[in-house]
Amino acid sequence: MEIKEEVIKGGMEAIRPLIEEGLKKGRTAEDILAEMIEGMHEVGELFERKEYYVPETLLSAHTMMLGLEMLRPLLSVEKAAERGRVIVGAVESDIHDIGLNLVAMFLEAAGFEIYNLGRDVPTKVFLEKAEELDPDVVGVSAMMSTTALKVREVIEGFEKAGLRDGRFFVVGGAAFSEELADEIGADAYAQDAKKAVEVFQELMKRRK
Amino acid sequence: MPEHPILEAIRGRETETVPVAPLITLPHASRIAGIHTYEYVLDPGKYAEAQLHARRFYGYDWVFAHQIFQGLTSEERRGVEDRGDHFILRLELGTTFKLPKKGAPHIAERALKDKEDLASLEIPDMFHAERMRPIQLMKEAEEGAVFGNIRCPFTFASTFLYEPEDFYIALKKDEDFARELVEAAYEYCLQSGQAQIEAGVDAMFMEDPSASPDVVSPETFRSLAMPYVKRLISEFRKKVPVVFHVCGDTGSIIEDMMATGADCLSLDQCMDMAPVHERIPVWGNVEPRKLVSEGPEEIRRLSQRIVDLGRGVVLSSGCVVPPIAKPENIKEMVKTGHGD
CATH class of the missing domain: 1.10.1240.10 (Methionine synthase domain)
Structure with a gap:
C-alpha cells in the first residue's frame, strides 16, 4: 500500500x-x-x-x-465515459479556482471523464463546451456573493439554448448553500471535493 | 472633541447606542451609488463618493476606505487599457486587474509568476499623495470615523503577489520561499498602513481571510500569519486602534487572534460572539446572505442579539455585504443598533 x-x-x-x-x-x-x-x-x-x-x-x-x-x-477511455462526462468551471469574473481544481481532480480520480474549463469562464464558453462535449453533468462554482448570481445566468443560458434538458447542474463554492442552489435552479450542491464525488455519483445513478 | 462612538466601542468603552458598521465595499457601495464598478476602482473621487453615499444613505457609523491599494497614481491610470468589454489595470506592484464594463473586477495576474521574480519585486511608494487621495476626500467630508484597511501579509502574498494554489503548495514543499513571500507582503502592508495613518484614518480594519482555519491549519496561522499580524498591529496601534478579522470558523485560533494585540475582533457569522465578547470587544456578525434572503423583521432579531451583548460591540455583517443585499435590511440593522 x-x-x-x-x-x-x-x-x-x-x-x-x-x-x-x-x-x-x-x-x-x-x-x-x-x-x-x-x-x-x-x-x-x-x-x-x-x-x-x-x-x-x-x-x-x-x-x-x-x-x-x-x-x-x-x-480504458470507455470506462471513464461510462461513469459520466463532466465539465466544470468557475463563472465569469470569479478567479477562485482552488476548490474547483480539487473537485476536478477528485472527480477524475473517481473515474469521471472530466473537462476543467478553469476560472473566469463566460457563459458562452460553458455553452460552447456543452455543445461540443455533451456532458452529463455541469459543475459551476462561485466563491463570492458578487459572482453567485452569474451561476443562475449560466443555467438560464443553457435553458435558452435548449441545452438544459438531459443534464444535471451541480453548484459549489463559498457563495452557495443548499437553499441558494435550489433557488437558482441547480440540481444539487456540493460543499467540498469529497462531497462532490458522492453527489456526482448519485446523479449518475439517477440518470441510469 | 469627543471621539466617534465607534472608536469608543472598539476600545470597549461605554457608548450611548451600539455603533453600526456593515462591511460595505465595492460591490454594494457601487450598486447603490449607481456607478460602474470600474469607475469605483479607477476614479478616487467616485470611490470616496460611493462610500460616503452609502454612509449617508444608511446612516451608519463609519466610512470604510477598504481599497487595498487605496488610490491610483497618474501613471497607473495612464496605463489602463480599454479592451472592449473590459479594462486592464496594472498596479505599480505588478498585480494586474481585469475590470469588466459589466460585472465584478478581479485579479487577472499576480505580481510574481515564479520564484525567481521575488528578487526583483519592488514595493511601490505607498505614501504617494495620489494613493491617499480617497482617504483625504473621505476625511474632508467629516462624516464619521474613517477606517483604513490592510489585507494582512499571509493573504496579501497568496492573492496579490502569487498564485494561491502555488502558494499553498509552497507552504508544504518550500516553506522558506512561502515565508519570503509573506515577508515581502509584510513590507507592503506596513508601508500601506503607515501611509493610511499619516493620511488621517481614525482606525484600521485588518483582515486575513486566507489564513482562516477553513483554509490552513492553526499551526500555519501561528507560524506564517500571526507573527506578521502582531508586528503590524503593534506598529499601527501606536497611532490608531485596530480591528482584526479572519473569515470562517476561527474557534481554533481565537486565543491567538486575541494575542495579536488587536483592540477588537471581527467575527464571521458562524461564530458565537458572546464568549469572545467576555474577553475582548467584538465586531459582527449578521450573516450576509440573510441580508439578501430575509426581511427586516428577521434582521432586527439577529441584530438585537448582538446589540444585547452590551458595551464593546459594533454591529456589523459577518463578512462583505452582497451587492444585492436589500437596503431595507441594512437600514433595519442601523435602526436596531441605534435603538430606534
Whole structure:
C-alpha cells in the first residue's frame, strides 16, 4: 500500500517511481488506480475531520494527478465515459479556482471523464463546451456573493439554448448553500471535493 | 472633541447606542451609488463618493476606505487599457486587474509568476499623495470615523503577489520561499498602513481571510500569519486602534487572534460572539446572505442579539455585504443598533 501512502502524504516525487515499479512487477493500471483512489478517499476524510487543510489536500491531489498521468494511456477511455462526462468551471469574473481544481481532480480520480474549463469562464464558453462535449453533468462554482448570481445566468443560458434538458447542474463554492442552489435552479450542491464525488455519483445513478 | 462612538466601542468603552458598521465595499457601495464598478476602482473621487453615499444613505457609523491599494497614481491610470468589454489595470506592484464594463473586477495576474521574480519585486511608494487621495476626500467630508484597511501579509502574498494554489503548495514543499513571500507582503502592508495613518484614518480594519482555519491549519496561522499580524498591529496601534478579522470558523485560533494585540475582533457569522465578547470587544456578525434572503423583521432579531451583548460591540455583517443585499435590511440593522 505504498502508493496509497504516498497519495495521502502528498509524495509528489515518490509516486512515479513507485507506479513504474508496480507496473514492471505486473500490476495492472486499474489496480494501481484503485489504490490511489483509496488514498484520495482517506484524504477526503482527513479534510472532513480537519486533520488536513487546503494545502495538504492540494498536495495529495497533485500527487494523484501525477500518477494518473502515467496511468491514463493504459486505462480504458470507455470506462471513464461510462461513469459520466463532466465539465466544470468557475463563472465569469470569479478567479477562485482552488476548490474547483480539487473537485476536478477528485472527480477524475473517481473515474469521471472530466473537462476543467478553469476560472473566469463566460457563459458562452460553458455553452460552447456543452455543445461540443455533451456532458452529463455541469459543475459551476462561485466563491463570492458578487459572482453567485452569474451561476443562475449560466443555467438560464443553457435553458435558452435548449441545452438544459438531459443534464444535471451541480453548484459549489463559498457563495452557495443548499437553499441558494435550489433557488437558482441547480440540481444539487456540493460543499467540498469529497462531497462532490458522492453527489456526482448519485446523479449518475439517477440518470441510469 | 469627543471621539466617534465607534472608536469608543472598539476600545470597549461605554457608548450611548451600539455603533453600526456593515462591511460595505465595492460591490454594494457601487450598486447603490449607481456607478460602474470600474469607475469605483479607477476614479478616487467616485470611490470616496460611493462610500460616503452609502454612509449617508444608511446612516451608519463609519466610512470604510477598504481599497487595498487605496488610490491610483497618474501613471497607473495612464496605463489602463480599454479592451472592449473590459479594462486592464496594472498596479505599480505588478498585480494586474481585469475590470469588466459589466460585472465584478478581479485579479487577472499576480505580481510574481515564479520564484525567481521575488528578487526583483519592488514595493511601490505607498505614501504617494495620489494613493491617499480617497482617504483625504473621505476625511474632508467629516462624516464619521474613517477606517483604513490592510489585507494582512499571509493573504496579501497568496492573492496579490502569487498564485494561491502555488502558494499553498509552497507552504508544504518550500516553506522558506512561502515565508519570503509573506515577508515581502509584510513590507507592503506596513508601508500601506503607515501611509493610511499619516493620511488621517481614525482606525484600521485588518483582515486575513486566507489564513482562516477553513483554509490552513492553526499551526500555519501561528507560524506564517500571526507573527506578521502582531508586528503590524503593534506598529499601527501606536497611532490608531485596530480591528482584526479572519473569515470562517476561527474557534481554533481565537486565543491567538486575541494575542495579536488587536483592540477588537471581527467575527464571521458562524461564530458565537458572546464568549469572545467576555474577553475582548467584538465586531459582527449578521450573516450576509440573510441580508439578501430575509426581511427586516428577521434582521432586527439577529441584530438585537448582538446589540444585547452590551458595551464593546459594533454591529456589523459577518463578512462583505452582497451587492444585492436589500437596503431595507441594512437600514433595519442601523435602526436596531441605534435603538430606534
